[in-house]
Amino acid sequence: METYTDFAGVYDTLMDDTPYEEWAAYLLELLGAYGVAAPKTAQADAAERSIVVDLGCGTGTLTELLAEAGYDMIGIDNSQEMLNIALAKREKSGKDILYLLQDMREFELYGTTGAIICVCDSMNYLLEENEIEQTLRLVNNYLYPGGVFIFDFNTVYKYEIVIGDATIAENREDCSFIWENYYDSDSGINEYDLTVFVRTTEHGDTKEDGEIFRRFSETHYQRGYTLDTIRALVEKAGMEFVKAIDADTHGEVWEESERIYVIARECGKEYVNE
Incomplete structure (x- = not known):
C-alpha cells in the first residue's frame, strides 16, 4: 500500500x-x-x-x-x-x-x-x-x-462501467497528468497508472538555466x-x-x-x- x-x-x-x-x-x-x-x-x-x-x-x-x-x-x-x-x-x-x-x-x-x-x-x-x-x-x-x-x-459499478479501462488526461500551466485505468472484472481490482509532469526550475544540460518539466509515475490499486x-x-x-x-x-x-x-x-x- x-x-x-x-x-x-x-x-x-x-x-x-x-x-x-x-x-x-x-x-x-x-x-x-x-x-x-x-x-x-x-x-x-x-x-x-x-x-x-x-x-x-x-x-x-x-x-x-x-x-x-x-x-x-x-x-x-x-x-x-x-x-x-x-x-x-x-x-x-x-x-x-x-x-x-x-x-x-x-x-x-x-x-x-x-x-x-x-x-x-x-x-x-x-x-x-x-x-x-x-x-x-x-x-x-x-x-x-x-x-x-x-x-x-x-462500487464495482463505478470501476467496471464508469471509469474502467478509461484514460483521463489534463494539461495545466504548471503540471499535467495522464491517468490510465485498467479494470479486472475477475478480481474486482482497478489498476491506475498515473504519470505526472511538474514544472520546475533546475540547472539543465545547457549553459542557460531554465524551466523544465519533471516526470514521475505511480501505480495505484483499488478494489x-x-x-x-x-x-x-x-x-x-x-x-x-x-x-x-x-x-x-x-x-x-x-x-x-x-x-x-x-x-x-x-x-x-x-x-x-x-
Whole structure:
C-alpha cells in the first residue's frame, strides 16, 4: 500500500475541484445526527466522545475543516509525504490536530473516540476482504460505546462501467497528468497508472538555466466492493450496520450508485489486536 509519494506534492493541485467543503458539511450533519457533538456543544463528561479520527486523512484538507467546526481531530495516514503537507497546513492554521503515521490495517490509539471517518475512497485501497474486516475490528475497538464509523467506498459499478479501462488526461500551466485505468472484472481490482509532469526550475544540460518539466509515475490499486459485501463485513467485524447512503444524491442506494456512504456503530468490545 505504499502510494502517494511523489504524487503527494501535486495532490492538492490536481484535486482542487474536489468538493471538500460540501463533504465536510454533510459529514458534520451526520456526526450531529448520530450524537457526536463538538466540544463547544458537548457536555463536560462527554469530551472523549467529541474526538474524531480521520482515517486516511491524506493532506489534511478535510481534517482541517472538521477542526474548524470545533472537533478535536486526529489524522491518520500511511504516507509520510502526504502527512508532511498536512503538517504544513496545521502550522499555517494553528489548529490543534494530532497526526499519526500509521497503516489503517494496524492503527493504534491511546483511548476511545466518538467517531471515526474514512472517506475519499481510502477503503478501496484495501484489496482483500480480510483487510476490510481487520480495519473494521480496529475501528470498533477504538470507538466509544455507541460511537459511529462513517466511511465511503467506490462500487464495482463505478470501476467496471464508469471509469474502467478509461484514460483521463489534463494539461495545466504548471503540471499535467495522464491517468490510465485498467479494470479486472475477475478480481474486482482497478489498476491506475498515473504519470505526472511538474514544472520546475533546475540547472539543465545547457549553459542557460531554465524551466523544465519533471516526470514521475505511480501505480495505484483499488478494489471495488458491493454494498452486500460491505454490510456482511461490517457485521462480521462485530459492528452494527446502521445505514447506507448514495454519496452523490444523499438518498437511497441504487444499482448505479458510484460511491456509497456507510454508517456503522460500535457494538461491544471483543477484538484483541495480536
